[in-house]
Amino acid sequence: MELTDVSDDLTEILISEEQIRSRIAELARAIEADYAGTDVLLVGVLKGAVMVMADLARELKIPVTMDWMAVSSYGSGTQSSGVVRILKDLDTDLSGRTVLIVEDIIDSGLTLSWLLSNLNSRGPASVEICTLLRKPEAARVDIDVKYVGFEIPNRFVVGYGLDYDEKYRNLRGVGILSPGVYT
Template sequence: MRAADIAQDLERVLVTEEQIQERLAELAAEVDRDYADREVLLVGVLKGAVMVMADFTRALTIDAAMDWMAVSSYGASTKSSGVVQIRKDLDTPLEGKHVLVVEDIIDSGLTLNWLLEHFATRGAASIEVLAAFRKPDAAKVEIDAKYVGFDIPSDFVIGYGLDYAERYRGLRDVAVLAPHVYS
């Protein structure tokens, strides 16, 4: 799909690539400070967190191990079903590890809440959350995210790893998807 075609699918840009990079650098400095004396395991949630994980990890000065988990609760819908399926589990045991879950977005919070409860049963020493984006008005459960990049409105957003039906992940900005695309 050409850039001109994609532009017609966007209602407006919410956060630019430059703003994202600047905020991730700030969050990385906080994590560097908070985990200076501890080993941290970064856990990315596929596929959306790929961009966040890559850019965030490069901004860190501490050495952090990395692992990935794939879960699904959306399918081709614009709303989470709340029913979580594990598509790929972690390769690293969590026992005694300081885990930092790296998420692209906290929307309803249902999937992440399930994931945090699941990780708590696996013996992690600590579990914290870093989310590039959060939709406070969409929350169905309270998620205590220690590190949040941006609070955004409850519109359906795409770009920077966020998708609609596996499209638009490669956009460098985060934008509101025009309703004509999914209605």
């Protein structure tokens, strides 16, 4: 679905489909250079990272394996509390593995901080992060993110995997959701 199809629900189109496609290609080239000759496990965080993970994996010109986690962070509908529970765990043993977490967005960083700690406790060789979007102004914890697609303002965004009430995930770009939609 195009962003223009829901333009009444958006205050601004932030990132176009073409900008996303171009940036994912750039990230893939950097990942290929950094991980040449390495068996990389991409770990996608459901549900939001589905689009990023699929497009990144298809763009990469190195062999990768993939696995998925689903975690839930308690809090209000538009903010994370950092209290996390695993809804779907990995099927892959991380012992000695090179892991690249693929995220759609990092805002407070609370959930990702917990996830990093959890995955590092499983004995991987390394764990790094690739995210399409990061909101620096929203950060409540400092997280070292190796690959960042775009830094965006601290606004509620939807599209390209990001949702509000399970809607808008299938938008081809990213837009700022009008507060009238979620208040």
